[in-house]
Every structure is written in C-alpha cells, then in structure tokens.
Amino acid sequence: MKSKVKLGIAAACMAALSLPMAASAQDQADLITPIDKKLTFVFVPKVIHPWYDVVAEGAAFAAEEFKQRGIDIDVIWDQPPQADVVDQNQRIEANIGRHPDGLAIACLDRATNVQLMNEAVEAGINVVNFNxxxxxxxxxxxxxxxVQDGYDLGERLAEILGGKGKIAxxxxxxxxxDHVERIQGFKDALxxxxExxxxxxxPDDDILEKAVELTENVLSAHPDLDGIFGSNASNPIGAARAVQNAGKAGQVHIVGMDDLPEAVDFVCSGVIDALKAQRQWDMGYWAVTYLVAMNENHTYPMFHDTGSRFLTKEDCK
Incomplete structure (x- = not known):
C-alpha cells in the first residue's frame, strides 16, 4: 500500500515538474515585439550646446546601425536655446502630446521634469533619462x-597650487x-x-559669453586670483579665453569639465590645466539602443554609467 502511495506521489511530482520545463522550452525571441513601423525618438536636452552635438552623433550612429537591421528611426532634437526650465518643460509637454515612440530627457530641474516624465509614461510613451x-x-x-568629478578636479587644483590660494x-x-553635484564635490575636496x-x-547659465564676462570681473576684483573651477562644458572655455586675454595664462590655473575642441586646445596650450571628460557619444548611442529595446519589449538596464576620465597636457603628445 505504501509503495503505491509513493509511486502516485512521484508521478504527480513528475507531472508538476514537466509544466515549467515545457514553458521554459519557449524561445525567448517569441517574447520580443516586432517593429514594423518607423520609430520616432525625441531628445530634449537642457540647452542648445556643442556638447549635445556629440550626443547627437552617437544617437545618429545607433540609428544607422538599426537601419541596417531593418528598423527605421527618426531622431529629433528639441532644444531650448537657453537653459530655461519653463522653456524645456513646455517642449517636453508638447512632445508628450505628439506621442513619439520614445523620449530622452536631460533634467534641468528634477522636480518639474520628473512630473512631466511620469505623465509621459502614463501616456504610454517610453522614457529614458541621459546626461x-x-x-x-x-x-x-x-x-x-x-560629485566625484568635482572632487577629483578639486584635488587636482589643490595639488597644482600646493594646497593654498584664492579660487573662483x-x-x-x-x-x-550635475552642475550642483560637481560644485559639491569640488568644495568637499577644498x-x-x-588655505x-x-x-x-x-552661475553662468551654461552661456559661454557670460562665463567670459564673469571671469573678467573676478580677475579685476581679485588680481591675485590663483585658480578657477568650471562646472560645465562652457565655462572652462570662457575662463580660459578671459585668462589668456588678461595675459595670466599659467598664473591663474583652470580646471573644469568636458572635452569640447576649444577646451582641448586650451589644455594642449597650457591655459587649462585639467579637464574631466565625459562620454556623451555613448549617451546618445545607448539612449537610442535602450529606447528600441523598450519598443521591442526587450530587457534594458536602469543605470548605464558612461564614466569620465582626466584630460591633461600629457594627453596632447
């Protein structure tokens, strides 16, 4: 009697085990949603800026790769001419109304941007965040x-100045x-x-000409200034122009963010001491890639760290 019970239990267990095995035999490709239409992805950055031109190059490269696979993508950039929260939010809201297949947003103001991004998701739009x-x-x-980028640049400037000096x-x-966090990190280092x-x-509001003007003002008010920290891609260039025009290259040491061509030229000529260069091309490439994945019902990461690296005169050789 006991043996029959055991056999019955064994048979039931085998039957139960066969169910997930049958399910797992399904090809994962069957879970992917085919794309049979032209996709539209809209990028809304913080401002019109050469920095985002490199992001756009990465996005265009990804779109061309997908075209070779038979997936046609129209990548549209809707950029505020100035770093203006109201303007950017109006653009995000307008694009929600157009219902694209994907929105890529660079946050200028977290609270209001996130509210609109949630509205986009509720409207059935795929949303990614970059930069x-x-x-x-x-x-x-x-x-x-x-924060770490700002801290690293603060430590580098402290090393250059021997741990003392007047800083702007x-x-x-x-x-x-990102600007606020870099300043936090920089101040943590200092x-x-x-001393x-x-x-x-x-604030220079991401306007190069304003960064030049502000640097001219501080050089006039503090002729004994020793160093300048630029928290974005524009202001190291603005600072370098003003310092060079004042004949103080090599006297006022500059550190800051990113590797726009003019900034790199200033590094190679010794006007800027060090930059932390991000990988904005990667941001554009992977934003398009993950938006396609979202449209395909594919998997994608919630965080892709594109990193940064130091750029100094030694890299110009």
Whole structure:
C-alpha cells in the first residue's frame, strides 16, 4: 500500500515538474515585439550646446546601425536655446502630446521634469533619462552622481597650487543636478585644504559669453586670483579665453569639465590645466539602443554609467 502511495506521489511530482520545463522550452525571441513601423525618438536636452552635438552623433550612429537591421528611426532634437526650465518643460509637454515612440530627457530641474516624465509614461510613451540624472524610476545613461568629478578636479587644483590660494567657481546652471553635484564635490575636496579660499561663485547659465564676462570681473576684483573651477562644458572655455586675454595664462590655473575642441586646445596650450571628460557619444548611442529595446519589449538596464576620465597636457603628445 505504501509503495503505491509513493509511486502516485512521484508521478504527480513528475507531472508538476514537466509544466515549467515545457514553458521554459519557449524561445525567448517569441517574447520580443516586432517593429514594423518607423520609430520616432525625441531628445530634449537642457540647452542648445556643442556638447549635445556629440550626443547627437552617437544617437545618429545607433540609428544607422538599426537601419541596417531593418528598423527605421527618426531622431529629433528639441532644444531650448537657453537653459530655461519653463522653456524645456513646455517642449517636453508638447512632445508628450505628439506621442513619439520614445523620449530622452536631460533634467534641468528634477522636480518639474520628473512630473512631466511620469505623465509621459502614463501616456504610454517610453522614457529614458541621459546626461543629468532625474530619478531612479527611469532608465539613466550617464554619471548618476557628478560629485566625484568635482572632487577629483578639486584635488587636482589643490595639488597644482600646493594646497593654498584664492579660487573662483563658475557654477553653471543652479537647477542642473550635475552642475550642483560637481560644485559639491569640488568644495568637499577644498575643505581638506584650509588655505584654499573661495572668493567668487556665480552661475553662468551654461552661456559661454557670460562665463567670459564673469571671469573678467573676478580677475579685476581679485588680481591675485590663483585658480578657477568650471562646472560645465562652457565655462572652462570662457575662463580660459578671459585668462589668456588678461595675459595670466599659467598664473591663474583652470580646471573644469568636458572635452569640447576649444577646451582641448586650451589644455594642449597650457591655459587649462585639467579637464574631466565625459562620454556623451555613448549617451546618445545607448539612449537610442535602450529606447528600441523598450519598443521591442526587450530587457534594458536602469543605470548605464558612461564614466569620465582626466584630460591633461600629457594627453596632447
């Protein structure tokens, strides 16, 4: 009697086990949604800027790769001419109404941007975040925290100046999380060097000409200035132009973000001491790639760290 019970239990167990085995035999390709139409992806960055031109190159490269696979993508850029929160939000809202197949947003103001991004998701639009981090609810491509970049540049400037001197900060856009975090990191580094004094800190709003003007002002107000930190891609160039025009190249040391061609030229000529270069081409490439994955019902990461690296005169050889 006991043996029959055991056999019955064994048979039932085998039958139960066969169910997930049958399910697992399904080809994962069957889970992918075929794309049989032209996709439209809209990128809404913080501002019209040469930095985003490199992001656009990466996005275009990815779109061309997908075209070879038979997936046609129209990549549209809707860029505010200035780093203006209201303008950017109006563009995001307008694009939600157009219902594209994907939205890629660089946050200029987290609170209001995230609210609109949630509205986009509720409307059935695929949303990714790039460049400037918004919220963990959205896939993000870029450096999730920019504190380390600012800290590294602060340490590099402290090393150059021997841990003492008067410092100016060009703070970019006060609502942009990456700019704010870099300044935080920079100040954290300087806090270890009590003889380094911040004598000037002003936003340039990501406008190169304003960065030039602010640097001219601080050089006039503090002729004994020793160093400048630029928190975005524009202001190291603006600072370098003003310092060079004042004949103070090599006297006022500059560190800052990113590797736009003019900034690299200033590094190679010795006007800028060091840059932390991001990988914005990768941001564009992977934003398009992940938006396609979302349209295919494929998997994608919630965080893709594209990283950054130092760029100094030694790299110009």
């Amino acid at each position: 400037s981090f918004c919220d963990d609810a959205f896939p993000f491509i870029g450096p999730k925290s920019s 900060i060009l703070s970019g856009s006060l609502t942009a999380s 806090s270890k060097h009590p 380094m004094e911040i004598v000037f800190e002003q």
